[in-house]
């Protein structure tokens with residue numbers, strides 16, 4: 190089955206017997222051949238957007254030079270390996286690089302997941318918008334300066350893009366994709382990735398391209414492993430993880446427990462409760478876990494919301510970071526090691542891979558290191574009660590972990606202390622015999638990395654939280670139609686702080702969407718409906734504050750206000 194088709198089939202089995210089954214949000218097609226019922230269709234192609242990239246974070250000036258990478262039309266690509274193209278590194282030096290992906294599509298089509306890899310190192314995880322008859326187009330720009338060593342010295346020189354799509358008589362949308370790299374000679378605007386890029390990037394991914402380089406994880410006991418070795422003069426290691434969830438776990442934060450499904454004789458596979466986290470193991474040692482940000486794809490919950498502003502992160506899925514420097518004491522022996530990735534309570538399927546960023550001592554062939562301390566505390570409590578199709582399911586989880594280790598290099602003997610903390614709360618409440626559904630999930634994560642040595646201390650903290658609330662009410666109608674009344678409140682809050690000597694840098698981000706609406710649906714399609722989305726984005730640091738507020742109703746942008754200010758505004762959650 191294609192990636193997003195899977196989730197689709199499951200929605201409508203329950204709805205045929207809507208009185209006995211709680212509908213699950215799933216992928217739907219927006220009105221396409223019903224142009225008179227909403228104002229969504231227009232005669233010319235429409236630009237879609239995820240208004241999350243203020244110019245102050247990406248260079249606003251034209252690039253000094255560009256490198257076209259590939260141009261391809263993804264038609265019937267189901268079950269095919271990624272499309273590849275040879276990559277030759279730029280011949281001139283550069284200091285910043287931005288990956289540019291442009292996509293256009295017209296016709297009828299579901300949303301699809303996609304990724305870009307260079308020699309198995311993932312550079313971008315993205316998803317597509319559902320097209321219209323007149324067509325839609327968009328572009329994604331992502332800073333990729335941190336992959337400098339790979340971009341300049343690719344071991345194999347192959348760019349791969351995976352976008353599994355199905356084209357037939359009904360689903361006519363072909364995704365046309367252009368991919369290029371923009372290079373900048375001088376720093377110019379302050380780069381958000383101001384730190385020195387890694388000297389080596391090791392993919393933690395599938396060896397072969399057959400079904401994409403991402404690992405497919407099918408259940409909570411299914412782990413995937415990659416073997417690797419690191420140079421003997423490594424002094425820092427950071428793991429960057431790419432994640433997306435599909436099939437029965439696409440809306441994992443809304444899933445009821447299996448006991449509820451069983452008791453009511455339901456056939457849905459969307460169960461296992463509403464708690465998920467992915468975790469990483471290094472040579473058998475737990476190295477951290479993260480609750481992923483709940484990205485909603487453009488066919489999700491109410492597809493009328495996602496035109497032309499898509500859900501938070503849908504065009505550029507967030508990546509996650511785990512500091513692995515404290516583990517160098519295990520890894521610096523010139524032997525082969527193993528990183529494993531799994532999903533707590535996961536059900537099919539998750540697409541996960543990772544890049545191990547490695548920094549090398551330029552003045553020495555040998556660094557030495559030792560793991561000093563590892564500790565983990567976990568608590569998880571589940572409180573479930575149900576009366577036939579009504580049910581209240583609460584989960585609270587907390588996880589704290591600490592790691593420390595020293596590394597002796599030409600920079601001195603530095604001790605790295607890492608602490609990760611997650612607080613997770615979830616409430617899934619079904620009332621009105623399962624036809625009304627209330628979901629509230631919040632994940633709060635704090636990460637601290639402290640490096641100390643003779644030269645002083647540097648400290649970096651990163652705090653994030655992402656509450657999501659989804660309310661759906663289903664009213665069954667005649668002829669297998671149903672009306673779904675939906676509302677969504679979804680936010681991402683981030684706060685980043687780093688200090689080293691006299692240098693202090695702080696920034697924050699608030700990215701929020703409030704959406705509501707209704708739709709009349711039958712079978713796999715939305716027949717009519719109305720929806721509005723209110724999107725606010727605000728980024729601030731010592732120098733400036735950027736904010737953008739976009740209001741959308743039924744596919745039309747009503748207002749789009751941008752303010753660029755200066756000076757850090759007081760900010761608290």
Ligand SMILES: *[C@@H]1O[C@H](CO)[C@@H](O)[C@H](O)[C@H]1NC(C)=O
Nearest residue numbers: 260291292293326365366367
């Ligand atoms: C891709 O590039 C070609 C050639 O420049 C252009 O004609 C086409 O419109 C581009 N497509 C997209 C989706 O940007």
Ligand SMILES: *[C@@H]1O[C@H](CO)[C@@H](O)[C@H](O)[C@H]1NC(C)=O
Nearest residue numbers: 273308309345346347396398
């Ligand atoms: C390495 O390069 C060869 C030849 O270009 C290509 O066929 C192969 O898919 C590449 N392997 C990876 C992992 O990118």
Ligand SMILES: *[C@@H]1O[C@H](CO)[C@@H](O)[C@H](O)[C@H]1NC(C)=O
Nearest residue numbers: 405406407408409410411412
């Ligand atoms: C988990 O998934 C793996 C891979 O598909 C499979 O081999 C294994 O039997 C599954 N385990 C359970 C408990 O379902």
Ligand SMILES: *[C@@H]1O[C@H](CO)[C@@H](O)[C@H](O)[C@H]1NC(C)=O
Nearest residue numbers: 209451452453454455577578
């Ligand atoms: C589920 O099926 C069993 C066996 O057919 C039956 O005894 C039970 O009453 C059913 N439960 C519900 C809630 O329909």
Ligand SMILES: *[C@@H]1O[C@H](CO)[C@@H](O)[C@H](O)[C@H]1NC(C)=O
Nearest residue numbers: 553555556557597598599600
């Ligand atoms: C620490 O590393 C430096 C630089 O590589 C080396 O000169 C020194 O001998 C090392 N110290 C110890 C105690 O190994």
Ligand SMILES: *[C@@H]1O[C@H](CO)[C@@H](O)[C@H](O)[C@H]1NC(C)=O
Nearest residue numbers: 557558595596597602603604
């Ligand atoms: C590095 O520092 C730690 C703690 O300060 C110490 O235990 C260790 O022996 C030192 N290592 C070297 C090579 O000096």
Ligand SMILES: *[C@@H]1O[C@H](CO)[C@@H](O)[C@H](O)[C@H]1NC(C)=O
Nearest residue numbers: 581582583616618619620627
């Ligand atoms: C679940 O919803 C019902 C009806 O709205 C409400 O009475 C109840 O308090 C809710 N339960 C929780 C735990 O919020």
Ligand SMILES: *[C@@H]1O[C@H](CO)[C@@H](O)[C@H](O)[C@H]1NC(C)=O
Nearest residue numbers: 576577578579620621622623
């Ligand atoms: C489920 O809750 C509704 C109110 O939301 C109530 O009318 C109904 O009787 C309840 N069903 C059961 C089996 O308790």
Ligand SMILES: *[C@@H]1O[C@H](CO)[C@@H](O)[C@H](O)[C@H]1NC(C)=O
Nearest residue numbers: 665666667668669670671711
């Ligand atoms: C349901 O379908 C029947 C037969 O096609 C039709 O006569 C009736 O008007 C339909 N009802 C609605 C509400 O569309």
Ligand SMILES: *[C@@H]1O[C@H](CO)[C@@H](O)[C@H](O)[C@H]1NC(C)=O
Nearest residue numbers: 723738739740747748749750
């Ligand atoms: C955008 O600015 C206009 C003019 O100042 C104002 O009327 C409108 O309410 C603003 N829209 C939003 C969503 O803030």
